Amino acid sequence: MSFKERVFAVVRGIPRGRTLSYKEVARRAGNKKAYRVVGNILNRNCDPEIPCHRVIRADRSIGGYNRDVKEKIKLLKKEGTILV
DNA sequence: CGTATGACGTGCA
């Protein structure tokens, strides 16, 4: 089980209407200091099975998206995600 | 195997 697999598992387990920061995901994955790797992995492998759009920066910033940032924002608002 | 990269995070100017 590689770190990226754990990251995917965590991201996949994010309930709808909730967002987790890269740092939070990394923390759940086991390595809270690998928050950079989280974004890195998602970027390199944004599987459609993974709600990677529910992962945002710690300061609630959208950060970026493999496709289009606007699409990410749209998805979050559409799902009623808490984007304070 | 070694080097470079990156959707980050925090601190300081």
Added chain:
DNA sequence: GTGCACGCCATAC
């Protein structure tokens, strides 16, 4: 309040 630079770890090439 905004912008720049540094640090840190796993993945990809």
